[in-house]
Amino acid sequence: MGSVPSSDRLITAAGAVVLRPTDRGPEVLIVHRPHHDDWSLPKGKLDKDETPDLTAVREVAEETGVTIRLSRPLPDIRYQVEDRPKVVHWWLGVSLEDGTEKRAADGEVDEVRWVRLEKARELLTYDDERELLDHAVSLTPTTPLIVARHAKALPRKEWEGDDEARPLDGHGLDQTEKLTPRLVARGVGRVVSSPAWRCVATVLELASSLGLTIERQSVLSEPYGEANPQSVRTTCGEWRRQVSQSGTPTVFCGHRPVLPDMLAGFGMEDHFFEPAEMAIAHVDENGEVLDIERIEAP
Numbered sequence: 001m002g003s004v005p006s007s008d009r010l011i012t013a014a015g016a017v018v019l020r021p022t023d024r025g026p027e028v029l030i031v032h033r034p035h036h037d038d039w040s041l042p043k044g045k046l047d048k049d050e051t052p053d054l055t056a057v058r059e060v061a062e063e064t065g066v067t068i069r070l071s072r073p074l075p076d077i078r079y080q081v082e083d084r085p086k087v088v089h090w091w092l093g094v095s096l097e098d099g100t101e102k103r104a105a106d107g108e109v110d111e112v113r114w115v116r117l118e119k120a121r122e123l124l125t126y127d128d129e130r131e132l133l134d135h136a137v138s139l140t141p142t143t144p145l146i147v148a149r150h151a152k153a154l155p156r157k158e159w160e161g162d163d164e165a166r167p168l169d170g171h172g173l174d175q176t177e178k179l180t181p182r183l184v185a186r187g188v189g190r191v192v193s194s195p196a197w198r199c200v201a202t203v204l205e206l207a208s209s210l211g212l213t214i215e216r217q218s219v220l221s222e223p224y225g226e227a228n229p230q231s232v233r234t235t236c237g238e239w240r241r242q243v244s245q246s247g248t249p250t251v252f253c254g255h256r257p258v259l260p261d262m263l264a265g266f267g268m269e270d271h272f273f274e275p276a277e278m279a280i281a282h283v284d285e286n287g288e289v290l291d292i293e294r295i296e297a298p
Contacts, residue, residue, distance in 0.1 A: 011086040014052035015043025016060050016093030017136040018068055020114065028120045028133060029095070031063050032111040038125035041132070043088055052089040057185045060093060064112045065103030068093035069187025069249065072142055072282045072291050074135060077128045092136050096187065142282035142290055144186045145243045145266060146251040149259060149273035151175040153198040164196045164221070172198070175276035178298035180205045183251055186280065188212075190250040192239065194220035199253045202276070206251070225258030232258060236265025244287040251278075268292065 018029040031042050044059035046052060053070055060068050074090035100112045115123065117137060124130050151172035159166045168176065183206050191207045193199045195216040207214045218224050219235045236252070243250050254262050260270045267289045268281050278295040 009084050011084055013043050013045045014055040014089040015041055016056045016091050018093035018095055020095045027114040027116055029064055030113055030120055031109045034110045039123040041129050053185050056091050063109045065099030066095055067097040068095055070185050073293055140284050142284050143243055143247050144249040145281045145283050148253045148278045149275055150199040150202045151276040166198055168198055168201050175298045176202050176205055187249045188251050189248040192217055193253040203253050220254045222255045229261040232261040233265040236262050240266050240287050244283045244285055
């Protein structure tokens with residue numbers, strides 16, 4: 001039996017297959033790297049303490065000048081670099097701002113192109129990236145619907161005030177700081193939360209950074225949700241339809257006792273969430289969940 005590569009030997013990278021629609025059909029973003037003399041999809045290695053999803057967004061911006069949001073996860077690509085194993089994590093990327101004309105050539109990337117799919121298949125140097133492109137193009141378009149449990153709160157026994165006002169503890173505040181960029185990477189355009197402060201505080205930095213107003217919904221509160229589970233399911237089902245029809249990536253923040261009914265309404269299987277854990281459902285235009293990503297609590 002072969003040995004499993006140790007984590008200190010494994011090279012980890014991330015990238016995105018970035019597509020955009022045109023009158024002539026979809027185009028994909030590719031780069032030419034002079035030091036390899038190859039054409040490839042934009043990707044790069046993780047910085048210290050960086051998560052792969054954030055690497056994918058950063059590397060696309062650095063190599064191409066294009067700002068993206070992440071859509072569905074794609075299959076990993078694995079290969080050897082000299083005597084070390086390497087894994088590249090991939091996502092489907094949606095272009096938000098095209099800065100290719102402003103991106104100056106350098107020693108890392110000397111040419112960036114949007115090309116039609118047929119041309120990309122001709123230019124891409126690596127077979128596995130051509131296969132990845134074909135897979136990405138075959139996927140049904142989706143919108144991220146993000147479910148989050150609030151970050152770590154001060155224990156009830158240590159709080160004498162109204163439970164709705166119970167704050168996050170120090171670790172919880174640190175969790176929100178780490179979660180915010182990962183939510184920004186999904187292009188969040190709407191934020192919905194229980195009115196309890198521990199939920200609002202979990203998404204406050206996100207909403208503030210994006211200039212969004214937090215929609216405080218009592219149906220997601222712990223007292224109402226536990227007493228009215230069917231109402232939670234029905235409301236979340238309606239929100240799922242809104243997300244799928246609007247195409248606006250949306251995050252919903254709630255409490256552990258209410259999450260099972262939230263998940264049912266969102267068309268997702270029940271799953272225990274640690275504080276600050278997230279699940280991203282990728283829903284199609286009909287509201288069907290086609291893919292789910294789990295984001296572990298920081």
